[in-house]
Amino acid sequence: MNDMASIPFVGEFRQVEGHLPGGAWVTKLREAALARIGEQGFPTRRNEHWKYTDVSALLKAEFIPAPLASMPEAFFQGVQRFELDCHQLVFLNGVFRPNLSSNSLPAGLTVKTLAAAIEEDAEALQPFLARERDSAFAALNTAFMHEGVLIEAAPGTVLEKPLHLVFLSAAHEPQPVVTHPRIIVRAGRAAALRFIESHLGLEGARNFTNVVTDVLAEQGAQVRQLRLIEAAADESHIANIHAELRRDAVFVNHQVCIGGKLVRNDIRVDLVEENASVALNGLVLANGSEHVDNHLDVRHMAPRTQSDQAYRCILDGRARAVFNGRVYIAPRAQKIEANQASNNLLLSKLAEIDTKPELEIYADDVKCSHGATVGQLDENMLFYLRSRGVDADTARSLLIYAFADEIIRRIGIASVRAAVEAAVLGRLPDADSIRHFTMEAS
Amino acid sequence: MLKIDNLHARVEDKEILRGLNLEVKPGEVHAIMGPNGSGKSTLSNVLAGRDGYEITAGSVRYLDKDLLEMAPEERAREGVFLAFQYPVEIPGVNNVYLLKAGLNAMRAHRGEEELDAADFLMLVREKMKLMQMDESFLKRGVNEGFSGGEKKRNEILQMLVLEPKLCILDETDSGLDIDALKVVSQGVNASRAADRAIVMITHYQRLLNYVEPDFVHVLYQGRIIKSGDKSLALELEERGYEWVVQEAAA
Numbered sequence: 001m002n003d004m005a006s007i008p009f010v011g012e013f014r015q016v017e018g019h020l021p022g023g024a025w026v027t028k029l030r031e032a033a034l035a036r037i038g039e040q041g042f043p044t045r046r047n048e049h050w051k052y053t054d055v056s057a058l059l060k061a062e063f064i065p066a067p068l069a070s071m072p073e074a075f076f077q078g079v080q081r082f083e084l085d086c087h088q089l090v091f092l093n094g095v096f097r098p099n100l101s102s103n104s105l106p107a108g109l110t111v112k113t114l115a116a117a118i119e120e121d122a123e124a125l126q127p128f129l130a131r132e133r134d135s136a137f138a139a140l141n142t143a144f145m146h147e148g149v150l151i152e153a154a155p156g157t158v159l160e161k162p163l164h165l166v167f168l169s170a171a172h173e174p175q176p177v178v179t180h181p182r183i184i185v186r187a188g189r190a191a192a193l194r195f196i197e198s199h200l201g202l203e204g205a206r207n208f209t210n211v212v213t214d215v216l217a218e219q220g221a222q223v224r225q226l227r228l229i230e231a232a233a234d235e236s237h238i239a240n241i242h243a244e245l246r247r248d249a250v251f252v253n254h255q256v257c258i259g260g261k262l263v264r265n266d267i268r269v270d271l272v273e274e275n276a277s278v279a280l281n282g283l284v285l286a287n288g289s290e291h292v293d294n295h296l297d298v299r300h301m302a303p304r305t306q307s308d309q310a311y312r313c314i315l316d317g318r319a320r321a322v323f324n325g326r327v328y329i330a331p332r333a334q335k336i337e338a339n340q341a342s343n344n345l346l347l348s349k350l351a352e353i354d355t356k357p358e359l360e361i362y363a364d365d366v367k368c369s370h371g372a373t374v375g376q377l378d379e380n381m382l383f384y385l386r387s388r389g390v391d392a393d394t395a396r397s398l399l400i401y402a403f404a405d406e407i408i409r410r411i412g413i414a415s416v417r418a419a420v421e422a423a424v425l426g427r428l429p430d431a432d433s434i435r436h437f438t439m440e441a442s
Numbered sequence: 443m444l445k446i447d448n449l450h451a452r453v454e455d456k457e458i459l460r461g462l463n464l465e466v467k468p469g470e471v472h473a474i475m476g477p478n479g480s481g482k483s484t485l486s487n488v489l490a491g492r493d494g495y496e497i498t499a500g501s502v503r504y505l506d507k508d509l510l511e512m513a514p515e516e517r518a519r520e521g522v523f524l525a526f527q528y529p530v531e532i533p534g535v536n537n538v539y540l541l542k543a544g545l546n547a548m549r550a551h552r553g554e555e556e557l558d559a560a561d562f563l564m565l566v567r568e569k570m571k572l573m574q575m576d577e578s579f580l581k582r583g584v585n586e587g588f589s590g591g592e593k594k595r596n597e598i599l600q601m602l603v604l605e606p607k608l609c610i611l612d613e614t615d616s617g618l619d620i621d622a623l624k625v626v627s628q629g630v631n632a633s634r635a636a637d638r639a640i641v642m643i644t645h646y647q648r649l650l651n652y653v654e655p656d657f658v659h660v661l662y663q664g665r666i667i668k669s670g671d672k673s674l675a676l677e678l679e680e681r682g683y684e685w686v687v688q689e690a691a692a
């Protein structure tokens with residue numbers, strides 16, 4: 001294993017392994033993941049799916065693995081900012097903080113930290129932990145996984161309040177921190193749950209978060225996930241999400257990505273049994289030289305399955321975003337409905353979007369639509385608003401907000417929607433003058 | 443109130459307004475008629491402050507200020523209102539918000555306090571009744587999915603709420619059914635006041651039956667070539683524009 005030391009991140013494994021949870025079975029899994037990285041390496045821009053996203057700078061940066069880092073004091077004011085009426089679990093630079101987390105959970109719901117779950121019975125989680133993933137970063141997560149959450153809803157459990165996983169990231173000196181959260185969600189037959197994953201980077205943070213999430217929705221289950229990624233300007237975030245949906249199951253994923261030096265989310269959804277349906281909604285706001293890349297991959301493996309992808313990017317400065325929306329429809333998967341829309345607003349001449357649908361359809365009874373638009377703010381609309389007395393900056397913000405709202409309004413829970421609105425408004429110039437507009441029409 | 447003097451305006455090297463003169467005093471109602479492409483909408487856009495027009499000569503004074511120097515929102519706050527020939531749809535910006543934002547901007551400009559929510563709603567409801575608009579329009583996006591006639595009504599609703607001093611109506615009567623024309627005319631008549639002027643651009647005598655103008659002008663190739671009283675509109679309806687053009691050429 002000599003040459004392994006020279007591979008980014010992998011070299012630190014020997015230092016941390018004593019801090020990582022799990023018995024022999026998990027250790028074998030970790031070693032196998034490391035070996036895989038050793039063989040295949042990290043993606044380069046020669047890889048078609050990483051063509052626009054260059055991770056070479058990230059791979060060169062020095063990070064300290066979360067278990068070895070100290071806990072910055074600056075943290076705790078960040079927590080209140082996002083008080084929602086939720087069951088809350090808080091992680092600070094990747095480390096679970098029970099004292100900041102709520103502990104009264106409704107019957108039928110089991111929530112464990114990943115460490116506890118792995119120590120208890122890792123092999124029970126084998127379908128998730130050992131899942132084949134075509135990603136070196138996911139393998140890296142498997143090798144280093146330390147903290148995270150296992151959420152299990154027993155059959156028929158309907159959760160009223162959402163679960164809120166708060167991942168706060170703060171500056172750590174002299175080296176920034178790398179964390180590998182692992183989230184596993186299992187919704188039993190006809191169970192319904194919502195969870196929110198907030199990744200909030202406090203100012204000055206330069207950390208790297210490398211998440212892996214698995215969702216399994218059994219027959220008739222409904223899982224709704226909101227990922228709010230508000231990364232600090234120098235932070236990196238890579239996520240690999242895989243959801244498997246059985247008969248009649250529903251999965252809704254909203255992703256709101258606000259900023260970040262490098263953000264890359266891969267979401268794969270397998271619709272493996274009849275009548276499963278998925279909606280993937282996304283909103284990206286980026287500025288400066290931020291970079292946000294979303295790769296969606298929806299696989300219709302069974303008849304009568306439905307999918308809907310709706311992504312919107314708002315880019316300013318020299319920001320760059322990527323949207324790659326794949327829809328695969330297997331042979332014999334008939335009576336499919338699949339829609340995709342990628343709409344993009346470029347606020348500056350230097351901002352750039354690469355949007356690409358990837359449709360692979362091997363069945364014939366299929367209703368499929370896709371469309372992409374890239375545009376600037378509409379001059380006619382701006383003039384109309386100004387001609388009614390609205391000043392130019394407010395008019396601009398209003399139109400930007402209206403564009404974003406097409407996605408925000410899909411978020412079902414009012415308090416969560418309001419929190420997302422506030423986060424989006426926080427990024428707009430002149431937000432105060434349009435804030436009252438966002439509240440339900442007076 | 444408004445004094446346009448020898449106005450020349452071009453769009454992309456094409457001269458569209460070519461020496462236009464017009465004076466409008468408070469309390470007056472003017473009708474501007476003229477063939478398609480003669481420059482009527484260009485005039486209204488220039489007055490409202492739309493980008494893309496180059497003013498090559500002439501001046502526009504409004505309430506003793508240089509109108510052309512002002513940003514569109516300043517003009518609006520000073521009381522200039524344009525009801526658009528083709529009102530734009532703005533999905534996601536709701537109608538009631540625009541009314542409120544507009545009205546509050548005007549009030550702030552005049553040094554008045556913002557209307558509170560209840561008073562504002564009362565005001566809007568009253569004006570909507572006059573325009574026979576259902577309240578459901580308030581929650582929709584600005585003009586979003588409105589029919590042609592509904593858009594025109596919405597323009598007049600905005601005018602009634604914002605209470606401008608100079609109202610320019612660009613073909614607000616086009617595309618209205620017979621009943622809607624009456625409703626819109628009522629709205630316009632309700633706005634007539636000693637301190638307010640109205641300039642109506644129209645192709646049809648019909649509107650002028652309901653809203654009687656003090657003056658009628660013919661705009662042709664970027665100039666006003668004839669002015670008269672309301673009888674001129676009747677004569678145009680009967681004889682077309684050809685005779686006016688020839689008379690002007692003579």
Ligand SMILES: Nc1ncnc2c1ncn2[C@@H]1O[C@H](COP(=O)(O)OP(=O)(O)OP(=O)(O)O)[C@@H](O)[C@H]1O
Pocket residue numbers: 453454456458476477478479480481482483484485494527
């Ligand atoms: N942006 C533009 N670029 C090029 N030509 C333009 C532009 N805007 C207006 N024009 C031209 O200027 C002329 C006057 O247009 P305008 O819209 O003012 O006419 P109008 O009198 O309002 O006509 P209508 O009765 O059909 O509404 C037309 O020939 C039109 O094609």
Ligand SMILES: [Mg+2]
Pocket residue numbers: 482483484527612613
């Ligand atoms: Mg016109």
